[in-house]
Amino acid sequence: MLREWVILESLDLEKILIIALISASPIGEILIAIPIGVAMGIDPFVSYIIAFPSNMIPAAVIxxxxxxxxERYPSISRY
Known part of the structure; x- marks a missing residue:
């Protein structure tokens, strides 16, 4: 596990952001983000570490x- 964190620290911020944004997009999801990360030369597990939390961010926001x-419109909770 420590090896993955060392690899993660040595990555370019640009590569991390590309994987995170693709994973957070509704079209990209994890199925596209992880292979793109591997194609950019990132370890598959590290690519997963970046992609999975990034995929959860839109759901948490929604x-x-x-x-x-x-809270503002209590009648919504009836549906």
Whole structure:
């Protein structure tokens, strides 16, 4: 596990951002982000470490927005 963190620290920020943005996009998802990371020369496990949390970010944002709407408009929770 330590080896992966050392590899992650040595990566370019550009490569990390590319994988994270592709993974966070609705079209990209993890199925495309991990192979692109491997094609850029990144270890598959490290690519997964970057892609998986990035894929969860949009879901967390959407759920928090829904909670805000539910607090503001209680009639939404009936549906």
């Amino acid at each position: 759920l928090s927005i829904l909670d805000l709407f539910e």
